[in-house]
Amino acid sequence: MLSIRNKFIKNIQVHLDNFVKMSEKLDVIIFGASGFTGKYCVFEACTVLENLKWGIAGRNQEKLEAVLKEMGTKANKDLSKIPIIIAEVNDEKSLSEMASKAKIIVNCCGPYRFYGEQVVKACVEAGTHHVDVSGEPQYMESMQLKYNDLAKEKGVYVVSACGFDSIPADLGVIFLEKNFDGVINSVETYLESYTTGGNHGGASIHYGTWESAVYGLAHAGELRDIRSKLYKGPLPKFQPKLKARSVIHTSDVIDAVCLPFPGSDKSVIQRSQRFLFETEKKRPIQVQAYVGFRSMVAALIVAFVGIVFGIMTKFALGRQLLLDYPKIFSFGFISHEGPSEAKSNATRFKITIKGNGWPKAEKLAEPTDQFTDPPSKNMIAKVTGSNPGYGATCVALLVAATTILKDSDKMPGSGGVLPPGAAFAKTNMIADLEKYDHGIKFEIVANK
Known part of the structure; x- marks a missing residue:
């Protein structure tokens, strides 16, 4: 009985901690953080996002906690206070809630042909920027066709192909x-x-x-x-x-x-x-x-x-x-x-x-x-x-996110669905x- 009580108290504390952490919008959320690319993004985030408020998201709390523990140990950082958001690609409400909690979503959940549009749609509607590492021309160009006008109207940048190569x-x-x-x-x-x-x-x-x-x-x-x-x-x-x-x-x-x-x-x-x-x-x-x-x-x-x-x-x-x-x-x-x-x-x-x-x-x-x-x-x-595959790609993806946050005045227009060369040509991203x-x-x- 005592163990059940302690577990209940621990769960309440976790929810309270997450509520406090999420009371203010995060700069970046890494979605799909328990996946292969996602977990290495968490590792690189320890340096690239060092001075920003960031969190991770996915569908499984235990796997996300395990990623924070594994990558925290690898980076020699305490990541136990990093906010965790539960969201999955087949749950539109959860994606909308996730998008509303960040200035930009780093989307590591592919193949984007099947799982990308749901996240882009949620981000654009929430007024949240979006970057991913897609190398799928059909996905990238169909997102431009469907969401470019709305993204410009909302002041949102959606930039794919932000990894190697x-x-x-x-x-x-x-x-x-x-x-x-x-x-x-x-x-x-x-x-x-x-x-x-x-x-x-x-x-x-x-x-x-x-x-x-x-x-x-x-x-x-x-x-x-x-x-x-x-x-x-x-x-x-x-x-x-x-x-x-x-x-x-x-x-x-x-x-x-x-x-x-x-x-x-x-x-x-x-x-x-x-x-x-x-x-x-x-x-x-x-x-x-x-x-x-x-x-x-x-x-x-x-x-x-x-x-x-x-x-x-x-x-x-x-x-x-x-x-x-x-x-x-x-x-x-x-x-x-x-x-x-x-x-x-x-x-x-x-x-x-x-x-x-x-x-x-x-x-x-x-x-x-x-x-x-x-x-x-x-x-x-x-x-x-x-x-x-996973070092340079993750650094490039996260630097793309930080570039949108700090160099948006050097990016074209007020938003849109863009390839990286068009989006970042006049920014400091290369340096x-x-x-x-x-x-x-x-x-x-x-x-x-």
């Missing part, structure tokens, strides 16, 4: 252009990833990323309809046109064998370029994205997996097999457990961005004018970091990303 790529193009001192016609991006410090076996990517890719590729045809409604017309056709390189090629920009990059970088960069053209009349930059490998054998294996993956996503049975047996069809790169912490911390990434254009002296009067001479200026930027252990560094490495 879109933040390094999209902001990398912005960084390159700021330093170019002229007009860029085109960019080519090259992603490389590698591990250091010996042999690190096991998976490299968490199952959630694989699941999003399966559904994203399966429904890629939806994009045409979304874009026909979202965009009023095509961008101007500028010359010279940036042609795609051959499917497998040896790069003259990096020392690697390259394939076209299948992720969302290209579409995210193009969305930012379209926004800047439509709002600032800035000449849009053409883009092609590639991924580099250290050997032809590795490139051929990945190409083979990509072909099989693409074919299987077209059929229900194929999709089910991919989802049920990710390790087999990814040659061990994907697992439900994700990469080990040792492997994540030993992983480094580099995105090399080559810009080609004209020097400042040849700048045109109107952005829609065409140059008569061929491009004569090249510049290369390098964007680097560590632990791309802020370099401040943390798992931060991201931007630098110019060649200018000629």
